[in-house]
Amino acid sequence: ETAENYKAISAAEFFYKYKEIAGFANPARALYQTIRELVENALDATDAHGILPNIKVTIEKADQIHEYYKITVEDNGIGIPPHIVPEAFGRVLFSSKYVLRQTRGMFGLGVKVAVLYGQMTTGRPVEIITSQPGLRRIYYYKLRIDINKNQPIILERGSWRKNRDWHGTIVSLTIEGDWSRARFRVKDYILRTAVVTPYANIVFMTPEGEIYYYKRAIDKLPSPPKQVKPHPYGVDLELLKRIRETGKYATLYDLLIKSFQSVGDVTARTLISQAGLDPSIDPMKISDKDLLKLVNTMKKYDKYRPPTAQALSPLGPDIIKAGLTRIYEPEFVEATTRKPSAYQGHPFIVEAGIAYGGKVPMSPSDKPNLLRYANKIPLLYDEGSDVITAVIKEDINWDNYLVHLPAPIIVLVHICSTKVPFKGVGKESIADVPEIRKEIKLAISEVARKLRNHLSKKIREEEKKKKIVN
Ligand code: ADP
Ligand code: MG
Incomplete structure (x- = not known):
């Protein structure tokens, strides 16, 4: 047999077949990834548009026999124009984020792979309720994806009059998941999100009915990113x-x-x-x-001005400190935002924060506890292959900063860029780009020096106390 069968497949079919490259490798990963995609869309729809986010995440068991989970995420964001909803949720590689501006989403992929995963494991469609500020009506859609055509199939739609000034989006998806294996990661993801969004109210309900409430701790938003022209x-x-x-x-x-x-x-x-x-x-x-x-x-040509950082939306030291404080109530907290820099024509900014003592857990003995972020997204998997991990293990000698590991220390590093050099479309670890590595080191060292001052003062005071006692 020498005849080959040639055919083309749609983008939807591609990601239906290779969903693991988008983070949907098994029911545990899929549950985590679905929550991530929905929460990231919810945050993009709020903080990038000057709205203090109120986000509610609910996971419910959705079947007596099967491990089906209904995941619902509600936000108070800008909403979606009703005629756009079917494409936004039903066409793979459709996005409002294909511009030069820092956002969490960027591939026009995330939520659609979750919809595909839901329809292939449970057969249940995605439900969307949305309204934009200023609209008089709330719109409702139930849809699935036609995999061959990469097109939405609308199953139900409707609208009703608003009786209060609500705007935002509620998305519900039912997927097969493995909550017992995903539980730890999902809680960790929500916690790490809460660390960098102290300006958000986040409510999270587990299938067991546990409620986690992260109350807003600061009324300041990071300055929203502006769309820019290419360099x-x-x-x-x-x-x-x-x-x-x-x-x-x-x-x-x-x-x-x-x-x-x-x-x-x-x-x-x-x-x-x-x-x-x-x-x-x-x-x-x-x-x-x-x-x-x-x-x-x-x-x-080498005399250009470096790329503008207006497209970026760093958190700033106040928000990082408020976030670390809201979660860890540390005895010491400091943060810094480096000046913009660039690699291959892409602007980037590195930020770092350190919390020490208080409720900060003990670190392992080879490195401080680490919180990695890219464009405000927490990165949980593949820590070992991330450039940030390389810096805190190889480029910094913690003893020089009077931190003798293990210690109650947590280091937060945030990289924002119009193009974060992720190692895969699952967005879990950052490649070792020399310009970025250098900035990470400078940012951490700057904050670590302040920690050293704090610790050496503490040691001196303790010695003084001892002398008085003796
Ligand atoms: P991406 O986030 O990478 O753009 P998604 O598939 O996750 O891709 O979402 C597609 C588009 O749908 C987004 O670009 C955005 O315009 C819109 N969208 C999705 N969720 C929301 C939401 N909660 N609020 C407002 N817009 C949303
Ligand atoms: Mg998205």
Whole structure:
């Protein structure tokens, strides 16, 4: 037999077949991942839009015989325009986050893989209730995904008048899960989320009926991210073609000035002349060869301003300290936000916080307890292969900071970027990029020095007390 069967599959079919790469490898992981995707969407819909989040997460046993769980997440966010709902929940690779702006979501994938997982394990559809601020009605949808066509199938829809000024979204999904194996991770995920969102009220109800309530501890939100233009350092031939195909630019000069950040009059003219082109040429008339010349010139040029950090939304030291305090009530807490930096044309900011003593648990003996975050998402799996772990184990000598492990110390590291170099689409660990590694080390050392001051003062005071007693 030599004949092959050739066919194309849809994006929905691809992720239906390879759901483990999106974090849905088994019923325990799937339960954790579903909660993560829903909570991240809920937070993106609130804090990135200037709304103090109220988030409610409920997990209920949904069947007498099978291990089916109904997961419901409610937020008070910006809602979703009703005509968009079917695509947002029923078309894989559909998103409002395909722009240069820091968000938790970015692939247009998460919630759809959860919907697919639900429909393949329990056959139950996703339910969405949503309303935007200012709308008079609340909209309701029940839908599933047509896997072959990568399209939503609407099973039910409806709307009713609002009798109070509610806005936000409630999403319910029923999946086969393994709560007893997922319980620890899910609780840990919610706790770690609560650490970096002290400005949120978070209520979490387990299938056993336990209620965890993290009450808002600070009324300040991180400054919302702004959408920005690409930096020329990250340009390629396709990007330039796609920009010119918008047809918005009369001349090459115009295109460069208006569609890239860090390119002003002088830079634009320099780039064009170095590429041997004419600034007044119609971008549509440039040959591929000339366009490629321009791409190479743009990449080689080294006098750009670094990429803007306006697209980023760091937490800031106040929020990090409030978050660590809300959970650990430590005797010492400090935090820092480094200045923006860049790798391969992508801006990033590293933040670090340390809590010591109080309710901080004892660390293992080879490193402090660690809380890793990327774009405000807690990272729980694959700690061993994360660059942050490498830094706290290999680049920092904790004894130099008077921290003799094991100790009641927890280190928080947050990396925000328009492109976090995750090692996979499951978003669980960060690759070892030298520029980022260096900033992580600087951030932690800065806070660790303050901890050393605190600890050495404490030692001196204890010695003084001893002398008085003797
Ligand atoms: P991503 O978060 O990566 O964009 P998702 O599949 O998780 O992809 O979500 C698709 C889109 O649906 C989001 O980009 C967002 O526009 C919208 N969305 C999902 N959940 C919510 C929510 N709770 N509130 C507002 N919008 C939402
Ligand atoms: Mg998402």
